[in-house]
Amino acid sequence: MTKTTDVDATMTDLGDLDTGAASDAGTEIELKHPTTKKATGIFIGVVGKHSQIFRDIVRDRTNERIRREAENAKRGKDSEPTTAEEVEARAIELLTACTTHWRSETRNTKGEVIDNKPIVKFKGEELAFNAGNVAKIYTAMIWAREQVDGAIGDLELFIKA
Numbered sequence: 455m456t457k458t459t460d461v462d463a464t465m466t467d468l469g470d471l472d473t474g475a476a477s478d479a480g481t482e483i484e485l486k487h488p489t490t491k492k493a494t495g496i497f498i499g500v501v502g503k504h505s506q507i508f509r510d511i512v513r514d515r516t517n518e519r520i521r522r523e524a525e526n527a528k529r530g531k532d533s534e535p536t537t538a539e540e541v542e543a544r545a546i547e548l549l550t551a552c553t554t555h556w557r558s559e560t561r562n563t564k565g566e567v568i569d570n571k572p573i574v575k576f577k578g579e580e581l582a583f584n585a586g587n588v589a590k591i592y593t594a595m596i597w598a599r600e601q602v603d604g605a606i607g608d609l610e611l612f613i614k615a
Contacts, residue, residue: 476612477502483605488597499554502612550588552606
């Protein structure tokens with residue numbers, strides 16, 4: 455007696471689950487209001503945690519730490535502890551490197567897009583996309599930084615089922 459099951463008869467192709475290529479291709483998220491979770495009309499493009507950019511930065515930082523620890527060991531010195539400020543600065547640096555673009559949409563009362571600009575507004579100033587401005591926003595707006603960080607780590611945003 456043969457038992458039948460409801461399973462997919464096709465074999466999974468691991469190439470369809472290439473998180474590196476999908477992370478390199480990037481995605482775009484819309485920032486949500488930090489308390490109401492309503493759409494803000496501000497979109498940020500990011501690459502994922504399996505992207506070459508992300509992996510290269512993590513690898514470089516790891517190698518730097520290993521070299522520093524080896525040098526200190528040769529001199530008989532203890533490693534200097536990392537400060538909270540250094541950890542935060544490095545996190546902002548990594549998120550900035552993984553950010554590919556940003557844009558703002560203005561919608562009418564029907565929800566239709568009536569304007570789409572490659573800028574964001576911050577404290578009355580329109581900011582073009584560049585590393586300095588991205589770091590400025592991520593430093594000042596912790597909630598935005600948290601949403602971007604979450605998106606970079608969320609593989610479901612990069613690989614569609």
